[in-house]
Amino acid sequence: MNPLTIVNAAANLIVAGAVLDMAFRVFGRPEHPIHKNPWMLGARKLVSSVVICGAVMNIVTLSTPSWTEVLLNIGFSLNYLWSSYYDRVAHTKHSPASGSLPRKHATGRAPDSGKTEPCPPASSRRRPGSTK
Amino acid sequence: MNLQEEGINIGLAIAGLFGALLMMSKTAGLNVGRSLLATVGGAASANYVTPLILKITKLDNDPTYSYAIAFLLGFAGLRAIELITSKVLVDEPAHHSKRRR
Numbered sequence A: 001m002n003p004l005t006i007v008n009a010a011a012n013l014i015v016a017g018a019v020l021d022m023a024f025r026v027f028g029r030p031e032h033p034i035h036k037n038p039w040m041l042g043a044r045k046l047v048s049s050v051v052i053c054g055a056v057m058n059i060v061t062l063s064t065p066s067w068t069e070v071l072l073n074i075g076f077s078l079n080y081l082w083s084s085y086y087d088r089v090a091h092t093k094h095s096p097a098s099g100s101l102p103r104k105h106a107t108g109r110a111p112d113s114g115k116t117e118p119c120p121p122a123s124s125r126r127r128p129g130s131t132k
Numbered sequence B: 001m002n003l004q005e006e007g008i009n010i011g012l013a014i015a016g017l018f019g020a021l022l023m024m025s026k027t028a029g030l031n032v033g034r035s036l037l038a039t040v041g042g043a044a045s046a047n048y049v050t051p052l053i054l055k056i057t058k059l060d061n062d063p064t065y066s067y068a069i070a071f072l073l074g075f076a077g078l079r080a081i082e083l084i085t086s087k088v089l090v091d092e093p094a095h096h097s098k099r100r101r
Helices: A003-027 A038-061 A067-090 B010-022 B032-056 B064-076 B078-088
Strands: none
Touching: A003 A038, A003 A067, A003 B032, A038 B010, B010 B032, B010 B064, B032 B064, B032 B078, B064 B078
């Protein structure tokens, strides 16, 4: 078998797996913000389905394109693999890429901030909704 | 290896896979294994059930409808298979079991 065929099949396998993983993670979660935009959801679902079906077809037929297209497929596969990995890491609970606010200590200040916030006097503490 | 001789029509299977991917539900990410199985099941049902549908509806002489039916089968998922089997395979039950209250 031609090595280009094997490399192309491996690249397409990575593409299909990574896009399917991303599809499950994006479309398969009701809390994902894409569900607020039905047009974007439909368009991305359609595009992802086209990519997966094309990759599966390339694997099944064992196509052997020219080396430039194999190079392009390798680039696509690495790109999708990185996107899938980043999406997986970015939605981890305590990852730095998740964009969540830093946790505060019990003293009320962030762990990295050098400033200290003065504690308000007890007389000025009022419960929300109280008139006094 | 010729996949056509093994009973796999790539065009029908890809059409079913396309439909099954478009049919992915909102809660597919909560149970990935089941969703993956449903997707593969959509493609397989499109591959294997489409000739049966064409035969039943007497459209097997015209290949124009095969890909559309395969896509619809994949899109409808396994529910279409249940519907078809309930319509086609109508068997009288051997014995009626009494329901317990």
